[in-house]
Amino acid sequence: xxxxxxxxxxxxxxxxxxxxxxxxxxxxxxxxxxxxxxxxxxxxxxxxxxxxxxxxxxxxxxxxxxxxxxxxxxxxxxxxxxxxxxxxxxxxxxxxxxxxxxxxxxxxxxxxxxxxxxxxxxxxxxxxxxxxxxxxxxxxxxxxxxxxxxxxxxxxxxxxxxxxxxxxxxxxxxxxxxxxxxxxxxxxxxxxxxxxxxxxxxx
Amino acid sequence: xxxxxxxxxxxxxxxxxxxxxxxxxxxxxxxxxxxxxxxxxxxxxxxxxxxxxxxxxxxxxxxxxxxxxxxxxxxxxxxxxxxxxxxxxxxxxxxxxxxxxxxxxxxxxxxxxxxxxxxxxxxxxxxxxxxxxxxxxxxxxxxxxxxxxxxxxxxxxxxxxxxxxxxxxxxxxxxxxxxxxxxxxxxxxxxxxxxxxxxxxxxxxxxxxxxxxxxxxxxxxxxxxxxxxxxxxxxxx
Amino acid sequence: xxxxxxxxxxxxxxxxxxxxxxxxxxxxxxxxxxxxxxxxxxxxxxxxxxxxxxxxxxxxxxxxxxxxxxxxxxxxxxxxxxxxxxxxxxxxxxxxxxxxxxxxxxxxxxxxxxxxxxxxxxxxxxxxxxxxxxxxxxxxxxxxxxxxxxxxxxxxxxxxxxxxxxxxx
Numbered sequence: 001x002x003x004x005x006x007x008x009x010x011x012x013x014x015x016x017x018x019x020x021x022x023x024x025x026x027x028x029x030x031x032x033x034x035x036x037x038x039x040x041x042x043x044x045x046x047x048x049x050x051x052x053x054x055x056x057x058x059x060x061x062x063x064x065x066x067x068x069x070x071x072x073x074x075x076x077x078x079x080x081x082x083x084x085x086x087x088x089x090x091x092x093x094x095x096x097x098x099x100x101x102x103x104x105x106x107x108x109x110x111x112x113x114x115x116x117x118x119x120x121x122x123x124x125x126x127x128x129x130x131x132x133x134x135x136x137x138x139x140x141x142x143x144x145x146x147x148x149x150x151x152x153x154x155x156x157x158x159x160x161x162x163x164x165x166x167x168x169x170x171x172x173x174x175x176x177x178x179x180x181x182x183x184x185x186x187x188x189x190x191x192x193x194x195x196x197x198x199x200x201x202x203x
Numbered sequence: 204x205x206x207x208x209x210x211x212x213x214x215x216x217x218x219x220x221x222x223x224x225x226x227x228x229x230x231x232x233x234x235x236x237x238x239x240x241x242x243x244x245x246x247x248x249x250x251x252x253x254x255x256x257x258x259x260x261x262x263x264x265x266x267x268x269x270x271x272x273x274x275x276x277x278x279x280x281x282x283x284x285x286x287x288x289x290x291x292x293x294x295x296x297x298x299x300x301x302x303x304x305x306x307x308x309x310x311x312x313x314x315x316x317x318x319x320x321x322x323x324x325x326x327x328x329x330x331x332x333x334x335x336x337x338x339x340x341x342x343x344x345x346x347x348x349x350x351x352x353x354x355x356x357x358x359x360x361x362x363x364x365x366x367x368x369x370x371x372x373x374x375x376x377x378x379x380x381x382x383x384x385x386x387x388x389x390x391x392x393x394x395x396x397x398x399x400x401x402x403x404x405x406x407x408x409x410x411x412x413x414x415x416x417x418x419x420x421x422x423x424x425x426x427x428x429x430x431x432x433x434x435x436x437x438x439x440x
Numbered sequence: 441x442x443x444x445x446x447x448x449x450x451x452x453x454x455x456x457x458x459x460x461x462x463x464x465x466x467x468x469x470x471x472x473x474x475x476x477x478x479x480x481x482x483x484x485x486x487x488x489x490x491x492x493x494x495x496x497x498x499x500x501x502x503x504x505x506x507x508x509x510x511x512x513x514x515x516x517x518x519x520x521x522x523x524x525x526x527x528x529x530x531x532x533x534x535x536x537x538x539x540x541x542x543x544x545x546x547x548x549x550x551x552x553x554x555x556x557x558x559x560x561x562x563x564x565x566x567x568x569x570x571x572x573x574x575x576x577x578x579x580x581x582x583x584x585x586x587x588x589x590x591x592x593x594x595x596x597x598x599x600x601x602x603x604x605x606x607x608x609x
Binding site for chain 3: 244258259263266268269278288294299300302304324326330331332333334335337339340347349350352354355356360361365367368370377381388433440
Binding site: 004007008011012014015016018019020021022096100198199200201 | 245298301305308309312317319320321322323324325405407408410411413414415417418421422425
């Protein structure tokens, strides 16, 4: 059976080639400094922590949060439902898995502003669409949402709604972040699985 | 607090910049076209329905042709896999899977195919295992699987026609008993999990390991065919 | 007589290219049991439309006036029939006959073929795929579901093989 031997040899060679290929060579970072600068300075790229709180409280399914910090920081505390992509691994693992669904708004956050902005520049440079940044990061979140207090005599309806959202977001944040690790992982996994609905299969 | 409009921040900023641009200044719009070359074609262009169905028909013709040429229109040949006298099943199966796998990985590398837009089977743990066990029983009883059964039907095998009738009945039974097995069918959903993600290695490396396993199986299959040979059957099918 | 079929490695390569083409053009793999399911659904719809629209299972195939036969999988299995026929015609294998081991009767073969069909498609609906849809196409996209289903099918068939050996050898 010469065919078998030729075939196996051919497959093994091809396999070796494929094994040594880098993963996501399909997209390359295209440097468009002018465009990137415009986007980074554009206020539409940023969501304020109040807007993020609103997304969280209404469990908006068109939004996905991404935590750019290290896994340790992520497991200590994070915005419920967010996916952890450590900043320095953004280019190593194929981020296309999470970032290519154009119908989902993807919001990056880190502790402050720097990492999330750099990650935004990279992701945007790789031509992923619909990427945003939470302005101020978790520092701003704690300042505004977690520690916010109303002071004064009267409250307008708009401010009332604002503080209500902040209060609910605060509650949700504390509750889920104080879960034991195993339950937290389950909750995170459940959101993680929101798969894009592709057509296919034998069903 | 800036409100957010219907358009994404990205689209609006592109629009605003385009409007602001004085004439004669070079824009970088042409670089937006970078990802346009990626298949699958169905995600690239919105195909009219007749075209999608035409593609399905052509692919089906290729599918049926390959199966029949391999000899899978014979139930005794298929069953031979489980008794050792004919191991064509494993050879064709693994060859086809590996060729498609290598092809798609290469196309993805060349930027011609976006693997994130190709359907990945969703993993329901219990349903997969129990369903697989039931299918195995069906396979050894009937000697066909749906694809090969249809193939055999098309060349006139009457047992394949009966298999098809049984298949329709099985689908009907499933539909009628669906409310009873709802939990089994929809439980323990793990999403479209990929095996290289679970193992933590790159798809290319896993493909290579799979090829090694397949080559070993090809050799074992050859040995098995010599050991369990039944020339009386092999000469008939 | 023995070697009138195509070499399995060549046939496998051809099948692999067909699968690759499906992935490239339509972003999906092959399928067969799904097509059988759609045929069954459309038959039920034709006979007892009201039952179909009320049931939680059938209704999703008829909502919005959809026709279950106008579906990628259904048209694909018509293609399989055509392709098989074409190949049979070219290789002169077209013949109405019942293929079975000489040691059993025709009736017995038919009974087991029918039961095999019932079990197989029932299991395929549960596992959301058959050998082509889940196992083959699943392996080509490296899905865990594909691998698990494939191992379950082949493992269980090997175990049951001993009990049904009289039918084949």
